[in-house]
Amino acid sequence: MEKYTTLSSVQQDIKDSKLHLRQLVEAYLQRIEENKHLNAFVEVFAEEARSQAEIVNSRLLDGTAGKLAGMVIGIKDLICYQNHIVSAGSKILDNYRSVFSSTVVERLLAEDAVIIGRQNCDEFAMGGSNENSFHGPVKNNADNSRVPGGSSGGSAVAVQAGLCMASLGTDTGGSVRQPAAFCGVVGLKPTYGRVSRHGVIAYASSFDQVGPITNSVEDAALLLEVIAGHDEYDSTSSTLPVPAYTQQLDFSGKKRIAYLPETLTSEGLDPEVKALTEKTIKELQEAGHAVEPISFPYLDFVVPTYYILTMAEASSNLARYDGVHYGYRSPNATDLESTYKKSRSEGFGAEVKRRILLGSFVLSAGHYDAFYGKAQRVRRVIREKTDEILQDHDFILLPTTPGPAFGIGEKTDDPVTMYLADIFTVQASLAGIPAISLPLGETKTNLPLGIQLIGKRFGESELLAFSKYILNVTKSR
Amino acid sequence: MTAMDTEQKVMTEEVLNKYELVIGLEIHAQLATKTKIFSSDPAFFGAEPNKHTTPVSLGLPGTLPKINEEVVTCAVKLGLATHCKINLVNRFDRKNYFYADLPKGYQITQDELPICQKGFIVINLKDKEEKKIRLNRIHMEEDAGKSMHDKDDRYSLIDLNRAGVPLLEIVSEPDLRSAEEAAAYLSEVRRIVRYLDVCDGNMEEGSLRCDANISVRLKGAAEYGCRCEVKNLNSIRNLQRAVNYEFRRQVQLIESGERIDQNTLNFDAATGVTSVLRSKEMALDYRYFPEPDLPPLHLSQDWVDELRKELPVLPEQRIKRYTSELGLSEYDASLLTNDRSVADFYEELISVSSNYKSAANWVIGPVQSLLNESGKEISELGIPASAIAEIIQLVEEGKVNNSAATQQIFPVLTASPGKQVNEIARELNLFIDTNEDDLDAFIEQAVSKYPDKVVEYNKGKKGVLGLFMGELMKVSGGKIDPKTANKLLISKLESLK
Numbered sequence: 001m002e003k004y005t006t007l008s009s010v011q012q013d014i015k016d017s018k019l020h021l022r023q024l025v026e027a028y029l030q031r032i033e034e035n036k037h038l039n040a041f042v043e044v045f046a047e048e049a050r051s052q053a054e055i056v057n058s059r060l061l062d063g064t065a066g067k068l069a070g071m072v073i074g075i076k077d078l079i080c081y082q083n084h085i086v087s088a089g090s091k092i093l094d095n096y097r098s099v100f101s102s103t104v105v106e107r108l109l110a111e112d113a114v115i116i117g118r119q120n121c122d123e124f125a126m127g128g129s130n131e132n133s134f135h136g137p138v139k140n141n142a143d144n145s146r147v148p149g150g151s152s153g154g155s156a157v158a159v160q161a162g163l164c165m166a167s168l169g170t171d172t173g174g175s176v177r178q179p180a181a182f183c184g185v186v187g188l189k190p191t192y193g194r195v196s197r198h199g200v201i202a203y204a205s206s207f208d209q210v211g212p213i214t215n216s217v218e219d220a221a222l223l224l225e226v227i228a229g230h231d232e233y234d235s236t237s238s239t240l241p242v243p244a245y246t247q248q249l250d251f252s253g254k255k256r257i258a259y260l261p262e263t264l265t266s267e268g269l270d271p272e273v274k275a276l277t278e279k280t281i282k283e284l285q286e287a288g289h290a291v292e293p294i295s296f297p298y299l300d301f302v303v304p305t306y307y308i309l310t311m312a313e314a315s316s317n318l319a320r321y322d323g324v325h326y327g328y329r330s331p332n333a334t335d336l337e338s339t340y341k342k343s344r345s346e347g348f349g350a351e352v353k354r355r356i357l358l359g360s361f362v363l364s365a366g367h368y369d370a371f372y373g374k375a376q377r378v379r380r381v382i383r384e385k386t387d388e389i390l391q392d393h394d395f396i397l398l399p400t401t402p403g404p405a406f407g408i409g410e411k412t413d414d415p416v417t418m419y420l421a422d423i424f425t426v427q428a429s430l431a432g433i434p435a436i437s438l439p440l441g442e443t444k445t446n447l448p449l450g451i452q453l454i455g456k457r458f459g460e461s462e463l464l465a466f467s468k469y470i471l472n473v474t475k476s477r
Numbered sequence: 478m479t480a481m482d483t484e485q486k487v488m489t490e491e492v493l494n495k496y497e498l499v500i501g502l503e504i505h506a507q508l509a510t511k512t513k514i515f516s517s518d519p520a521f522f523g524a525e526p527n528k529h530t531t532p533v534s535l536g537l538p539g540t541l542p543k544i545n546e547e548v549v550t551c552a553v554k555l556g557l558a559t560h561c562k563i564n565l566v567n568r569f570d571r572k573n574y575f576y577a578d579l580p581k582g583y584q585i586t587q588d589e590l591p592i593c594q595k596g597f598i599v600i601n602l603k604d605k606e607e608k609k610i611r612l613n614r615i616h617m618e619e620d621a622g623k624s625m626h627d628k629d630d631r632y633s634l635i636d637l638n639r640a641g642v643p644l645l646e647i648v649s650e651p652d653l654r655s656a657e658e659a660a661a662y663l664s665e666v667r668r669i670v671r672y673l674d675v676c677d678g679n680m681e682e683g684s685l686r687c688d689a690n691i692s693v694r695l696k697g698a699a700e701y702g703c704r705c706e707v708k709n710l711n712s713i714r715n716l717q718r719a720v721n722y723e724f725r726r727q728v729q730l731i732e733s734g735e736r737i738d739q740n741t742l743n744f745d746a747a748t749g750v751t752s753v754l755r756s757k758e759m760a761l762d763y764r765y766f767p768e769p770d771l772p773p774l775h776l777s778q779d780w781v782d783e784l785r786k787e788l789p790v791l792p793e794q795r796i797k798r799y800t801s802e803l804g805l806s807e808y809d810a811s812l813l814t815n816d817r818s819v820a821d822f823y824e825e826l827i828s829v830s831s832n833y834k835s836a837a838n839w840v841i842g843p844v845q846s847l848l849n850e851s852g853k854e855i856s857e858l859g860i861p862a863s864a865i866a867e868i869i870q871l872v873e874e875g876k877v878n879n880s881a882a883t884q885q886i887f888p889v890l891t892a893s894p895g896k897q898v899n900e901i902a903r904e905l906n907l908f909i910d911t912n913e914d915d916l917d918a919f920i921e922q923a924v925s926k927y928p929d930k931v932v933e934y935n936k937g938k939k940g941v942l943g944l945f946m947g948e949l950m951k952v953s954g955g956k957i958d959p960k961t962a963n964k965l966l967i968s969k970l971e972s973l974k
Contacts, residue, residue, distance in 0.1 A: 080539040100532050199539040205769035234541050235771050316573050319582020320536045336577055363764035
């Protein structure tokens, strides 16, 4: 079967009776089966997907179908779906079944998406390589010895390998954009507050956002259009109306774009990434856009600031997994204290424990001001500086990652190096603004590379339109 | 008897008198809202265990809190009633600790920027003096669930009905100087929350809970002593007992040259003794930080002003008016204002009757006893204030005597609240229609029954007048005007001198 890259072509073929949605679902199920070695899916909802496909197919034919009819989508194993297991990639929630659906899942279903399964990820979204999953590492489909990125690694590989048409991941410090870059697909992190977090297992509440991982900007726009918008269950969700992103994808005119010279001289930047970034800048300049260097002197501070704040929030967010009310309880527990200690020691993986410990430390009485308090203030400075750049410029352009996908096991012994790999994605997370990773190139060894565009707060419409334009400009290379 | 008890006995009043108490109270008022503070499950007391739960109050993965605006309204009302500054921008924080009845592993509370700050409450002391007790803050927070350790042999049982029930924590400055002041302050807080209808004030069910920070110091000392926090005092009496116990204990320690450790204590109501719950070394680091799931709360000044207008007249203000304008005693005024619905009834009554004193007597007397006996609310009685006003008028005009009114008319009115007072008096034949001749005959009858008492009266024992009046009432069937009868009786007795 033909590999569909956009939803509109699927819908057209179904309407023309060239395709039955059931066939498409079967094809994806088969591909998932054939690519089991990638470990992208933790669980496949095969029967449900089949029966949903029947229903949606007839709706498409009689003209009553929703916007996502024909979309076969996977969801990160961090997003609650009623009566389905959601494990957050952790032993502590292994076999935990959610009694309610997240708002994003409800909105997907309301528009007739077919949810085909839940996708592997780093435990509680903590990681940039998908090596921290209780369900084992995920492999990059471009090179099986390499990581897919993380934490939404399974979600990115699933799209990359054609195991589904799109995925919903979550992005706290780059967890949608970075695996999208490593896997050669599109990954969008919306503005903080644009998409409801209700039913999304929290890692760091003031950063977490659900974002689509897709083959095309069009699909990303469509998914965002469906999942975005105010939700009474999430007090941090914005009440701003949701634009019709899909109707605003046509771009014309000239833009002012900033690039940060610090990113191009940053230590550990892969020469091929640097070259791709410079090439993209040049192409945009040649197309008549103003692309200019704007200094961002805080680049060295983004990673420590990000980790202090997210670990602090995580230490509190993960306190509920205590073996008392649900999830894993150690069989060796004898009283309340040993229930806590043993269940948490046995239930959490090493990286999660590291972040809980560090997070508890930075919030503790003697260290709060020096770490958490200071990081809060630095976050404000970073946000203000970034907003300031975006007052005079439409976008900021920078690499998504310092290098292409690295080898499985290559960085697992060195958490600091692993954290530093987030240097280009955490700025938008700290500022709470939208950013997208676009598959704009490859290394000589055919590993995908991503370029990132950061947009204005709630400026997803412009960001998406320009992203589609860039993909077209660079296609002609 | 322990060594401590023996030693305490030898402590003289003289020694104790050198010291003064310094007390600050932290009072938790459970709000009478329909739903919990951050979720839609019911908040009322008394359901089967774990029935009032939703994914939010269970702290299930993926759930988020959402502020119940009713809670904010309650907090602002209480803040305004206690002269607090209302912070138009205030914020929630997380207080992190592990406990089995705390499903999220943290409590959502307000630490750095509470909704109300810097108020005061006026308390009335015995010697009619008033004292201003300053409030540090009032903040909103969620309650934890309940752990029960004595219901099962092997397991502790957890009931999460209470998890997420809204609380207002009212924190006083250390301005209280005795157990009596602490008690007066706590009962004033209880009266205010009940007036505002934000909390039922029931300490037994735990809707009002009190922790006391207690220290002692030499009188005249500028510095505070080292304080102990006594937890979960579930009645005004136990607060007083705990304070008095701690006073003697702490003085004892200081007198014997020992140090007072800053501990958290438990009060055992059965023995009246405090014991260490947590030492300072065991104190938890709650790792407070801003709650990222809730944006800061922004209140508009207009909305706060609206609430201020809707605020009921508070007991403090009513007592002032009753004593200065209506001429009631402090004691009567305080009895009338204890319960807002009773005070409201009194207000209604005096809007149609200008005999304020009689009106007060009626409310404090027959009406209040009926409330106590029936356990009903005043609104449930259905007796119109106007009916009481009519009775008062009948008595005042000498048409019905007072005992007939309270003992005969009122019970009938209670049984059939719709009935006309005049009609009741007529049916019971209570109207005073006795002429002076009849009255003379009754007096003759009464006087001749107790000749020895007549002698006593004329020897100066005026108290026996009551006995004759009682007899007069009996023989007349209550149908005499007590004022006239009294006058005629005295002249009759005088004539027998």
